[in-house]
Amino acid sequence: MSTVVLLTFTGLGLGALYFLVASGLSLIFGLMDVLNFAHGALLSVGAYGTWWAASGHLPGAGSGGAGFVLAVVFGTAVGTVSAVVLELAVIRPLYTRPREQILATVGVGLAVPALLSAIWGSDARPFPGPKALSGTFAVLGAEVPLNRTVLIGAALAVLGALKLFLSRTRHGLVVRAGVEDRAMVTALGIDVRKAFTLVFAIGGAAAALGGALGGLYFGSVDPEQGTSLLIFAFVVVVTGGMGSLTGAALASVAVGLVQQFANYYTTAGLGDLAVVVLLAALLLVRPRGLTGRLA
Amino acid sequence: MTTATQPRGRSRTAGHPLDTRSRRLRRATRWWPALLLVALFTVPYSALPLPGLLDGPIGGPGNLQLLALCLLFGGLATGYDLLLGRTGLLSFGHALYFAAGTYVTNTVMLEAGLPFAASALLGLLAGAALSALLGAVSLRVSGIGFSMVTLAFAQAASILVQRDPGGVTGGEEGRAAPADRLPAALVGIEHTANLYWIALAYLVVVLAVVHRAVRSPVGRVWEGIKENERRVEVLGLRPYGFKLLAFVLAGTLAALGGLVYLLLTGGATPQTTTSDFTLSLLVMVVLGGSGSRWGPTVGGVLYTWADHRLTDLAGSDTVAGLPAVVRVPLSQPLFLLGALFVAVIYLLPGGVARLPARLRAARPSPAAAEREEVPAP
Numbered sequence: 001m002s003t004v005v006l007l008t009f010t011g012l013g014l015g016a017l018y019f020l021v022a023s024g025l026s027l028i029f030g031l032m033d034v035l036n037f038a039h040g041a042l043l044s045v046g047a048y049g050t051w052w053a054a055s056g057h058l059p060g061a062g063s064g065g066a067g068f069v070l071a072v073v074f075g076t077a078v079g080t081v082s083a084v085v086l087e088l089a090v091i092r093p094l095y096t097r098p099r100e101q102i103l104a105t106v107g108v109g110l111a112v113p114a115l116l117s118a119i120w121g122s123d124a125r126p127f128p129g130p131k132a133l134s135g136t137f138a139v140l141g142a143e144v145p146l147n148r149t150v151l152i153g154a155a156l157a158v159l160g161a162l163k164l165f166l167s168r169t170r171h172g173l174v175v176r177a178g179v180e181d182r183a184m185v186t187a188l189g190i191d192v193r194k195a196f197t198l199v200f201a202i203g204g205a206a207a208a209l210g211g212a213l214g215g216l217y218f219g220s221v222d223p224e225q226g227t228s229l230l231i232f233a234f235v236v237v238v239t240g241g242m243g244s245l246t247g248a249a250l251a252s253v254a255v256g257l258v259q260q261f262a263n264y265y266t267t268a269g270l271g272d273l274a275v276v277v278l279l280a281a282l283l284l285v286r287p288r289g290l291t292g293r294l295a
Numbered sequence: 296m297t298t299a300t301q302p303r304g305r306s307r308t309a310g311h312p313l314d315t316r317s318r319r320l321r322r323a324t325r326w327w328p329a330l331l332l333v334a335l336f337t338v339p340y341s342a343l344p345l346p347g348l349l350d351g352p353i354g355g356p357g358n359l360q361l362l363a364l365c366l367l368f369g370g371l372a373t374g375y376d377l378l379l380g381r382t383g384l385l386s387f388g389h390a391l392y393f394a395a396g397t398y399v400t401n402t403v404m405l406e407a408g409l410p411f412a413a414s415a416l417l418g419l420l421a422g423a424a425l426s427a428l429l430g431a432v433s434l435r436v437s438g439i440g441f442s443m444v445t446l447a448f449a450q451a452a453s454i455l456v457q458r459d460p461g462g463v464t465g466g467e468e469g470r471a472a473p474a475d476r477l478p479a480a481l482v483g484i485e486h487t488a489n490l491y492w493i494a495l496a497y498l499v500v501v502l503a504v505v506h507r508a509v510r511s512p513v514g515r516v517w518e519g520i521k522e523n524e525r526r527v528e529v530l531g532l533r534p535y536g537f538k539l540l541a542f543v544l545a546g547t548l549a550a551l552g553g554l555v556y557l558l559l560t561g562g563a564t565p566q567t568t569t570s571d572f573t574l575s576l577l578v579m580v581v582l583g584g585s586g587s588r589w590g591p592t593v594g595g596v597l598y599t600w601a602d603h604r605l606t607d608l609a610g611s612d613t614v615a616g617l618p619a620v621v622r623v624p625l626s627q628p629l630f631l632l633g634a635l636f637v638a639v640i641y642l643l644p645g646g647v648a649r650l651p652a653r654l655r656a657a658r659p660s661p662a663a664a665e666r667e668e669v670p671a672p
Contacts, residue, residue, distance in 0.1 A: 035439055037574075090637065097644070099385070103581055104640050106574055111633025118627040231450055231570065238443045269458040276447040276454075283436050283444050 002142035007260050009139070013148035013217060015256025016155030020210030021233035022240070022248045023162060024083075024203020030179035030243020031192075031199050033098055038086060038105040039207055040230030041112035045082045046208025047127075047221045048116055050075030054128045063128035072212045079208020080201050087200035092193070109227065117223040124222035127215035147216040154213055158206055159249055165202075166245070175199060179243045232259075232272075235279045335495055338362065339488035348600075350607070356487040360559065361603055363487070363494035365596040367555050370494075370501035372579040372595035374548035379577070380586030381509050382541040383521030385442045388429070388449030390572040392546035394563070395422040396553025398456065401563045402463055404476045411477050415554050422550020423543060430542035434535060437524075446570060453568040469564035472557055481558055490559050497555045501548050502592065508544060517541055521586075578636050584646025593647050601635075602628055 021043055028036050053061040053071035061071040090108060094101045133150060136143040166172035174195045177185045185192050207226075214229070215221050236255050240247030255275050263271030339359055342352040349358045371393065378384040400418030403409050409417070433444040459466030474482050480489050508514050516537045519527045527534050557563060566572060575598065583594020605628035608614060614625050624630050639646060643653075 029439075035442070093641065100640050100644070102385075103577070104637050106577060107633045107636035107640065109633075110571075110574065110578070111630045111637070114627040114630035114633060115624065118623045118630060227571075231446070234443060235447065238440065242439070267458070269454055272454050273451050273458075276451040279447045280432065280444050280451075283440055284432060 001140060003264070005140045005142035006144055007264055008257065009142075009144045009148045009152075011257035011260035012253065013151045013256070014260060015253040016151040017210050017214050017217060017229065018233055018236045018256055019155045019249055019252035020158060020206045020213070021229055022236040022252055023158065023245060024199075024206045025233055026237045026240065026243055026245065026248045027162075027175065027179070027199050028203050029237065031175060031182070032091075032101075032196055034091060034101045034105065035234075036105050036203070037102065037230070038090075038108040038112065039203065039233065040226030040228075041109050042079050042083050042086070042204045042207040042226070043211035043214065043229060044113055044116055044221075044223055044226035046075045046079035046211030047215050047225060048075075048120065048211075048223075049078035049208065050212035051125060051127055051215060051221045064130040064132070068130045072209070075212040076205050076208045079211065080205040083200045083204020083207075084197060086204070087197050091196070091200070095193075109230075113223040113227060120223075122223055124220040127218070127220050129216045129219075133216060147213075151213050151217055154209060155249075155252075158209065159245070162202070162206075162245055171195065171198060232275065235275055239279055239282055332495075332499065335366075336492070339491055348604075354488075356484045359487045359491045361600070363491040363559055364603070365599045366491075366494040366498045367552060367559060368576075368579060368599040369592040369595035370498040371549060371552040372576055372583065372591040372598075373498075373501050373505055374545050374552065375576045376580045376585055376591040377505055377508070377541055377545040377548070379580055380591070381505075381514070381521065382517040382538060383524075384538060384541065385439075386433075386445045386542070386545075387442050387570060387573050388433075388445030388447075389545070389549055389576055390568055390570070391429070391449040391452045392422045392426050392549040393553045393556070393572070394452070394456065394568040395425050396550030397557045397563045397567060398464060398553075400554055400557055401470060401472050404473055405470060406463065408476070411481075414476070418554055418557075419547065419550050422553065423547040426546020426550075427539070427543045430539050430546065434538050434542065446573075449568070449573065450570060453565070453570070456568045457565050464565070465563070467565055469562055471562040474561075477558070482561075493558060494555055497552060498592065500551070504544070504548065506588065513537060513540060578632065580646075582636060582639050582646055584648030587646070587648040590646050590648030597647065598632065601632060605631055 021039060024042075025036055025039050028034055028039075050071050052058070053074040054063045054068055056062060058071065058074055061067050061074060063071075086105075086108060090104050091101055094104060129147065133146050136145050137149075138144075164172075166176055174185065174190055174192070175198070177190075178192050178195050182192055210229075211221075211226065214225065218225065232255060236248055236251045239255065240249070240251035258278065259271040259275050261271070262274045263269070339354050341354045343354075344352050349361070351358060353362075375386075375389050378386050378389070396418045398418075399421040400411075400414045403414040403417050404411060407414075429445070429448050433441055433448065436444055456464045457467055464470065480486055481493075509517065516527060516532060516534075519530075519532075520534045520537060524534050527537075553567070556567065576595075579594040579598040580591045581594070582598055583592065584590025605625075609626045609628060614622055617625070643650065645653075
């Protein structure tokens with residue numbers, strides 16, 4: 001029983017990490033039809049930003065208490081700014097060439113991790129986390145690491161905030177309408193391009209937050225972390241139905257749990273395999289994903 | 296290229312005699328691929344140094360190995376462009392079929408003890424069968440869904456290879472090819488020239504197959520699918536079969552490339568199964584010019600050469616002495632290649648292959664081009 005509880009929490013923690021990456025990916029794809037291969041790079045930027053600040057380079061930030069919160073805020077801010085710069089400088093000039101947009105993000109996705117490893121080395125760096133989060137707590141006889149709950153909490157908070165934003169604000173309305181039918185929104189005289197930048201900023205912030213908290217989950221940061229998470233985030237986005245936030249949330253929980261349980265009960269590595277095979281099977285049965293959104 | 300434009304510019308005004316001259320010139324310049332092939336064929340006999348481009352004489356074993364890799368990736372990129380540039384299919388799983396050629400051949404040699412020729416045939420068949428099977432499945436979804444399913448299959452295979460089931464694939468280290476099973480003429484540093492010729496032959500085969508295929512009636516349907524799949528359907532053709540044919544052909548060519556890679560590097564490495572490998576193919580194709588005859592080849596050669604040379608450069612003393620702002624980006628070839636790739640997308644739509652046409656178009660007028668002293672802006 002305790003194993004099942006531990007695996008569930010670990011799977012949910014991993015799922016939360018996937019959701020933080022996939023939510024932005026899904027919104028960006030839904031609105032702009034851009035599959036953002038640089039999203040993993042944004043996660044790495046957030047992770048390195050937080051690591052840099054928490055290692056004592058940023059005055060006021062540190063590895064414990066309020067200092068760590070500041071470090072996470074700093075990492076998220078750096079990720080958000082990078083995402084906005086990416087959209088304005090790389091994506092925006094290519095609006096009329098959709099395939100080139102994807103290719104340009106591929107280039108950025110290759111270049112940014114390489115730059116990170118050029119500056120800080122390609123080896124994993126230990127991630128300084130607050131002592132309060134390194135402990136465990138007991139649930140149903142299982143000792144669950146606290147950082148899992150932090151990730152789950154953050155993912156739930158992001159999901160709630162995004163839901164509120166999409167349903168209650170005017171900008172959210174524009175984003176939702178843009179996902180449904182971009183041409184129609186433009187025809188109504190609304191500048192969708194502002195929404196593009198906004199969605200990139202939101203996606204970048206979520207991914208960078210994922211990177212910052214992923215550092216806690218993995219205990220270290222390395223330049224390739226984002227890229228390896230990105231593939232599973234793609235799986236989540238496609239499984240959930242592109243452009244659907246609820247779908248991404250459901251799919252990330254499913255993917256995280258399947259991966260953890262299969263990795264534990266069969267041989268390690270088989271869980272990763274199971275996830276991609278499930279994706280292929282699902283796409284063949286339901287080409288539009290779980291929620292029936294257009295793929 | 297100036298020789299080709301010069302007479303054309305004047306022939307409009309001057310008339311007949313020059314027209315025949317231009318035609319003769321053009322007929323002569325049409326044979327440049329054959330001349331290039333002869334030049335490439337004689338490279339192992341040459342001791343010509345290319346300072347800056349290569350270290351030492353061009354016919355040295357190290358340089359031959361690098362040139363062979365360049366040619367191999369030129370061919371591989373050309374095969375990949377059959378999907379991307381000719382049929383409009385964005386596959387993220389092309390590494391899988393390349394790796395199938397490498398791994399199946401190597402594993403059959405190691406485990407079953409078959410000679411190289413039989414193993415190579417099996418490897419090639421495995422690549423063809425795998426691409427037929429997985430292509431048939433993934434082509435049931437279109438657009439970005441197709442890209443994702445191909446990515447998923449390739450990723451699954453990559454995980455499987457790195458998991459090393461039963462010690463067959465060698466896990467993260469890969470496995471060296473058994474030297475006693477390979478023909479003696481293909482083993483050892485003194486036989487690098489043979490490997491170079493094999494790589495050259497591979498490139499020629501791929502170029503010929505792709506050239507023939509895209510000119511055939513099937514190739515025209517591919518072009519139609521790329522431009523507008525719905526219209527092809529309206530014309531009464533089922534795109535599925537045509538797309539599958541392109542997928543299998545590209546997969547088989549990739550498996551053949553995998554065989555050459557096995558010979559060249561003397562083993563199978565899991566790096567060739569990763570999605571990064573497919574992405575680098577994508578970069579090569581776009582760098583050179585997707586959908587053009589020579590573009591992907593040029594892109595593959597350039598990328599492979601730049602990757603190796605930049606890696607050498609990153610480890611050299613000159614770079615170590617530079618200030619940090621310059622040294623740090625230079626130490627990672629992938630950063631430079633990624634940045635170069637983004638720059639090409641912006642500044643050179645259509646890749647390197649479109650460069651001559653763009654330069655020609657940028658010249659002010661045919662008369663000015665004729666005088667030659669006006670440089671292209």
